[in-house]
Amino acid sequence: MLPRGLALLPRSLSAMPAPLMGSSAHTRPCFAVEGAGGSELVYFTLSRSGEGPARDPCCPQPSCFLPAPGRCYSLCVPAAPCSVPAARLHRRLQQRMSGGQGPLGRCRVLGLLGYSADGAQTAPEKGFLIQDPQGSPETERALEELLRSQGEPPPALGVYEEGERGELWQSLWDLRRAGGRELLRRARVVAAEAPPLHPAVPGLRHVAVFHSLEAARRVLEQCTSLIPEAKAVLDLVHKCPKHSKKGDFPVIVIEGLDATGKTTVTQSLKASLNAVLLRSPPASISQWRKTFDDEPTLIRRAFYALGNYIVASEIAKASTESPVIVDRYWHSTAAYAIATEISGKMQNLPSAHHEVYHWPEDLLKPDLVLLLTVSPEERIRRLHGRGLEKTEEETELEANSLFRQKVEESYKRMDNPGCQDIDASPAREEVLKTVLHLIKKHCD
Ligand SMILES: Nc1ncnc2c1ncn2[C@@H]1O[C@H](COP(=O)(O)OP(=O)(O)O)[C@@H](O)[C@H]1O
Numbered sequence: 078m079l080p081r082g083l084a085l086l087p088r089s090l091s092a093m094p095a096p097l098m099g100s101s102a103h104t105r106p107c108f109a110v111e112g113a114g115g116s117e118l119v120y121f122t123l124s125r126s127g128e129g130p131a132r133d134p135c136c137p138q139p140s141c142f143l144p145a146p147g148r149c150y151s152l153c154v155p156a157a158p159c160s161v162p163a164a165r166l167h168r169r170l171q172q173r174m175s176g177g178q179g180p181l182g183r184c185r186v187l188g189l190l191g192y193s194a195d196g197a198q199t200a201p202e203k204g205f206l207i208q209d210p211q212g213s214p215e216t217e218r219a220l221e222e223l224l225r226s227q228g229e230p231p232p233a234l235g236v237y238e239e240g241e242r243g244e245l246w247q248s249l250w251d252l253r254r255a256g257g258r259e260l261l262r263r264a265r266v267v268a269a270e271a272p273p274l275h276p277a278v279p280g281l282r283h284v285a286v287f288h289s290l291e292a293a294r295r296v297l298e299q300c301t302s303l304i305p306e307a308k309a310v311l312d313l314v315h316k317c318p319k320h321s322k323k324g325d326f327p328v329i330v331i332e333g334l335d336a337t338g339k340t341t342v343t344q345s346l347k348a349s350l351n352a353v354l355l356r357s358p359p360a361s362i363s364q365w366r367k368t369f370d371d372e373p374t375l376i377r378r379a380f381y382a383l384g385n386y387i388v389a390s391e392i393a394k395a396s397t398e399s400p401v402i403v404d405r406y407w408h409s410t411a412a413y414a415i416a417t418e419i420s421g422k423m424q425n426l427p428s429a430h431h432e433v434y435h436w437p438e439d440l441l442k443p444d445l446v447l448l449l450t451v452s453p454e455e456r457i458r459r460l461h462g463r464g465l466e467k468t469e470e471e472t473e474l475e476a477n478s479l480f481r482q483k484v485e486e487s488y489k490r491m492d493n494p495g496c497q498d499i500d501a502s503p504a505r506e507e508v509l510k511t512v513l514h515l516i517k518k519h520c521d
Pocket residue numbers: 333334335336337338339340341342459460462463501502503504505506508
């Protein structure tokens with residue numbers, strides 16, 4: 078008998094109608110494990126009747142969850158849509174588990190997404206699958222303690238066990254704050270088909286890629302008592318004119334991954350075109366970047382989204398008097414957000430023309446967006462040559478070329494305005510010449 082594992086599952090999913098085998102797929106709570114098999118996600122669902130093939134090669138075998146002789150734990154955070162407390166709880170748990178301290182420190186922590194198979198336009202509930210290679214009872218105790226310390230009521234706790242035929246069962250436990258636990262249900266873990274879209278795609282517009290000032294503002298408004306800087310950002314947004322309109326001079330945005338040459342090109346353009354150079358996030362909020370970069374996706378992306386609206390008001394003003402060059406704008410905010418949320422392989426990205434790539438209707442549109450691209454090798458050379466401290470995300474970019482490819486591909490799928498690709502590998506003067514030529518062609 079293999080050792081047991083634990084799973085903490087979302088309350089809302091655990092409260093859903095009885096699952097599942099043989100019943101309508103529309104009520105089925107499903108889960109995707111991120112990073113279990115390289116870039117592939119592992120999908121599973123729950124069957125209360127216990128039906129399911131004993132040795133189906135597609136079925137998640139106990140070994141996927143229970144690394145013998147270890148134990149496996151997982152947890153999901155119950156979430157109301159766009160809930161700041163839930164997003165922060167997820168982030169706190171993530172930090173505590175990846176902190177490298179105590180028994181949880183030696184566990185392998187994978188992402189877990191809980192979603193409904195009916196294709197609802199909601200964001201998945203986020204959690205973790207935690208594999209303890211040593212199967213130590215202390216890990217279970219540490220997890221229970223961690224969850225009980227996170228406010229009332231603690232998330233439900235599921236326990237995985239291997240059955241007599243080698244199948245996998247999950248027991249869902251209600252953790253009592255004062256100690257002890259009560260069994261809520263027991264269900265068989267069975268393989269689920271990969272959904273037509275990555276589970277994070279339907280909710281992208283609600284939790285990561287904001288398509289209106291209002292949507293982003295609603296998120297930061299929930300944060301004002303927790304993050305004082307949120308109030309300061311909202312005050313600046315409040316001072317901006319409602320609908321910023323572009324002046325008569327051209328507005329050109331330069332986009333690209335870090336170290337592709339945006340600073341170099343934008344500064345040269347400023348001089349060549351006698352233009353105003355702006356950047357997103359703007360100087361007025363950039364002192365708070367670190368604060369928001371440490372917050373969960375929901376809050377972090379709302380901060381950058383609002384930054385774009387503040388820049389829009391600066392663009393509106395400046396473009397009445399001279400050409401305007403913008404170093405990063407909405408396409409950066411959206412491309413990084415999409416690439417971060419969509420785990421697994423490139424094919425998991427929303428397909429071209431998906432609404433997530435559409436420009437927000439209430440955001441000032443530039444005349445031209447140029448995307449600087451260089452080979453991964455050249456980009457790393459430039460990053461190292463610059464010798465600057467890298468952001469956490471940029472460090473990940475360097476380590477994770479799949480992520481970098483997803484950012485670049487998302488840039489390329491942006492719509493109306495799309496990004497015009499520029500090979501930025503040649504010498505600085507050469508790149509500037511190409512860019513000036515394109516601007517002239519477009520704006521004449
Ligand atoms: N065309 C180029 N050829 C060689 N090096 C370049 C070129 N453009 C920029 N660099 C160098 O690469 C590094 C990153 O460029 P930078 O303009 O700071 O990129 P970004 O603003 O996109 O992060 C800098 O050290 C810069 O001097």
